[in-house]
Amino acid sequence: MLVRVTEEHIRKGHPRSSYSCAVALAISELFPGSYVDVTQWRVAVYPRGLSPDLALYYTPRRFDLSQDAVRFVQAFDRGDKVEPLSFALGDAY
Numbered sequence: 001m002l003v004r005v006t007e008e009h010i011r012k013g014h015p016r017s018s019y020s021c022a023v024a025l026a027i028s029e030l031f032p033g034s035y036v037d038v039t040q041w042r043v044a045v046y047p048r049g050l051s052p053d054l055a056l057y058y059t060p061r062r063f064d065l066s067q068d069a070v071r072f073v074q075a076f077d078r079g080d081k082v083e084p085l086s087f088a089l090g091d092a093y
Contacts, residue, residue: 002086005022005023005072005085009026010076015079016077022082023069040070040074042062066088072087
């Protein structure tokens with residue numbers, strides 16, 4: 001699955017926000033209606049339409065981030081200037 005983080009995601013994203021950073025916004029487009037939670041190393045995708053409060057009670061689909069995506073998230077969270085990025089999500093676990 002190819003994730004494309006665009007200029008728009010970067011502009012609309014919020015640093016240090018696991019559910020509305022640029023990467024979370026890009027991944028959300030691959031899982032419409034789902035709750036996406038991004039950490040510096042992995043992504044959790046909760047069932048479609050599930051509110052963040054209820055997400056704590058469900059087992060999400062998890063994906064590890066590529067090294068390029070990890071560096072992007074770290075830089076974005078620091079407030080550094082970042083460029084659009086494409087990366088692949090591996091298999092869910």
